[in-house]
Amino acid sequence: MRISPDLRVAFTDSAPVGLGFVPLGLAYGVLVVQADLDWWWAGLSALLIYGGSFEFLLVGMVTAAAPLAAVAAGAFMVNFRHVFYALSFPLHRIRSGAGKAYATFALSDEAYALATSERSRTWPGRRILWSQLHMHAYWVGSATAGALVGGFVPDSVQGLDFALTALFTVLALDALKDxxxxxxxxxxxxxxxxxxxxxxxxxxxxxxxxxxxxxxxxxxxxxxxxxxxx
Amino acid sequence: MSETHSAIAAVLVAAAVTWGLRALPFAALATMRTVDTVDYFSTRMPAGVMIILAVYSLSDLPLPQPQSLVPLTALAVTVGLHLWRGNALLSILGGTTVHVVLSSTVPTP
Missing domain, CATH: 1.10.287 (Helix Hairpins)
Known part of the structure; x- marks a missing residue:
């Protein structure tokens, strides 16, 4: 089988972010089943929302049976920051309509950070798209895996939600350095x-x-x- | 509506709002990409956003109570590891492990 060169380099491009997603995704999956939600809900929410910080918050909202209007308002507030990503994400490099649609859908904080970094300035659209797809897959895969093993994690294991705080702290420290x-x-x-x-x-x-x-x-x-x- | 249905509905609503926020601004900005205000924001906004998110995720600390020592210790480990090694994965794993171990073993009153 011939593997597109963009696909291969995108794997290397996205690996560091992907590795960071794995512990977070596992923690998210475990949290979902600890909240008495079905294991597939972890995978479904990771696939369709693909916004880690709000997903962690949504677990609490769903178990508290929050009204859909509150969910919409929460998603709007937590994810409003993505509005600003349009200012500099290189969407014009992606040619196809479907590619553009997926690029906006999978425009996570990390995808934005990668696609606007100094070293990605010369990347063609396909390389950006493939790296987005890889990161999305890391997130969905680790969330699902976390939910599947979560049933075997004793309830006495608490505090996995700190992974989110740690992620934001690290991203903020890196941003401070820049x-x-x-x-x-x-x-x-x-x-x-x-x-x-x-x-x-x-x-x-x-x-x-x-x-x-x-x-x-x-x-x-x-x-x-x-x-x-x- | 059953619990499963409302759990799925919540995902769909959150997904629609999130995608809307990510996609619609591109349409609005298509005509003003070269404006220098846009350029100014795009270079400074990302750092500011991450700092606000970090403060936000720490904002539910029960500060005067002794329980907040657990997240504060984990936070110190995260920051310390990151300043020392600069490896994001190591910092997140280290901080989270400390948090899980402490909050699973230290009894909450």
Whole structure:
């Protein structure tokens, strides 16, 4: 069988992210069956939603029988950040309509991070698409596997949900390293997060993202007025 | 509606909202890709978003209570491992393992 070269390099491109997905996906699957949901629900939600952070939250909402409107509002708030990914994701490199549709569907935080990284600047659309497909498969596969073995994990094993906190902490640390020359952005983000927590504890994410966007806009407009500093 | 049906409905609703948020902005932005405000946001937004998500996932810490020592210890291990080795997988696995071991063995009052 002839394997497309883009498929082979995409496997290597996505392997580090994929390996990071495996423990998280396993933790997610175990959490699903610990919440008394069916094992296939882990795979189905991983396949169709493919947004790890909201999936973890959805487990709690479904077991608490939250109304669908609350689910929609929660998904909107937690995943609203993806709106900004359209600003720089190289969708124009992907030619086919179906390819574009899948690229937007599988536009996870990690897919965005990979496709907008410095080294991916020369990647053709097919290589981006294949790496997205690999990451999606890692996530669905590990979530399903976690749910299948989860039945054998004793209930006394608690605290797997920390995997999500650890993931965001690591991504934030990496982001901090990348913006060392631009300290105001992390400071602004941390300030937005704290302001969101204190002022709108129930809508913290939306409030914090709005504060961040507003703060960046003000900074941008202010720096344009002083062109000598740009 | 049975429990299974509502669990599936919840997935479908979440999937539709998530895809909408990921796909629709491309249509809106197709005409303004070159605007410099867009460029400014696209270079600074990702770092800011990750920092907010990290704070968010820590925001349910029961801070004054001693139980918050478990997640705080796990967090310190995660950050320490990441600053030391810079390996994302190692940091996540290490921090989560510490959290699972502590919260499974330390009795909660």
């Amino acid at each position: 913006t060392r020359s631009d300290m105001p952005t992390p400071v602004l983000a941390a300030g937005s997060a704290l302001a969101g927590l204190l002022l709108f504890p129930d809508q913290m994410l939306v409030a914090a993202f709005a504060f961040l966007a507003a703060g960046l806009l003000v900074r941008h407009l202010a720096s344009r007025r002083r062109p000598s500093h740009v």
